[in-house]
């Protein structure tokens with residue numbers, strides 16, 4: 001955990017998060033999640049019962065296993081349709097969402113389970129002043145797994161410590177968004193057949209874009225990636241994320257502000273929205289929001305097999321004309337997000353996919 005993030009979590013604990021981030025009484029430290037014991041490497045030996053606040057919570061072989069699981073799910077949709085019969089997912093969304101919440105929910109429904117939750121804290125007891133911890137201690141009695149999105153960095157960690165069921169972070173402020181990264185990895189895997197040996201450009205709001213932080217963190221663990229970090233000066237990548245790249249001998253980065261200058265070298269261009277909701281000053285947002293617009297002219301400067309990713313929603317940063325370019329992969333990412341969430345939800349609950357052979361066993365047999 002980075003120093004910067006650690007201090008944020010401490011401040012979350014001290015502030016005692018209430019759902020909307022204003023006062024309350026959370027006790028961080030009463031870890032009750034019944035997860036598998038960690039093995040010698042510090043990772044849980046199985047995903048069953050494991051909370052995923054960041055992908056750093058699980059091993060790279062477990063991430064590879066999830067990618068493999070999602071491929072199996074895609075090819076065997078009917079076979080897996082009752083994997084989670086009788087299970088219930090809670091989606092606790094304290095921040096707006098279209099894709100992520102619907103994707104978590106569709107994933108559970110497609111596995112045969114059911115869904116409860118709220119979208120918007122104003123309709124829950126948060127509006128009465130209930131803390132995240134109390135909400136999680138309550139909801140743990142109802143469900144088998146929780147997906148939570150919250151505007152404060154560290155909220156998902158606080159939630160995971162209070163819950164007695166696995167908690168999946170669906171985005172905590174400008175910090176992390178691990179299941180979006182799973183969707184991104186699946187998209188790279190399907191486009192390139194690998195998630196290593198790539199030059200990956202990330203463009204836009206690299207300060208507040210949590211999907212960027214999660215993706216860089218995870219790609220560094222697999223290694224052999226050159227990052228091209230394209231942003232205006234005001235929206236550069238946070239130091240704790242750069243430190244991660246610096247600490248990875250097989251990875252490197254350059255920072256630049258001109259998309260046209262860097263695009264020709266990229267295998268992947270990961271566009272992001274300027275995160276309006278994280279700005280303190282509306283004028284700054286208005287000044288920066290249209291810094292980058294990827295259009296057909298810029299696409300002409302790119303490699304013929306470059307993949308354009310975007311976690312969505314887009315505002316202006318990708319012109320609609322790019323959607324018809326075969327290099328546009330952002331709607332594929334949406335599909336992969338659902339499949340990866342199916343893989344993760346069933347794995348942390350501990351429900352076996354009928355007929356599925358784990359990657360490790362398969363590799364041992366070959």
Ligand code: NCD
Pocket residue numbers: 099100171177180210211272273311312313
């Ligand atoms: C992203 C998020 O919420 O961080 N969206 C998503 O979950 N797919 C990106 C964004 O909102 O810009």
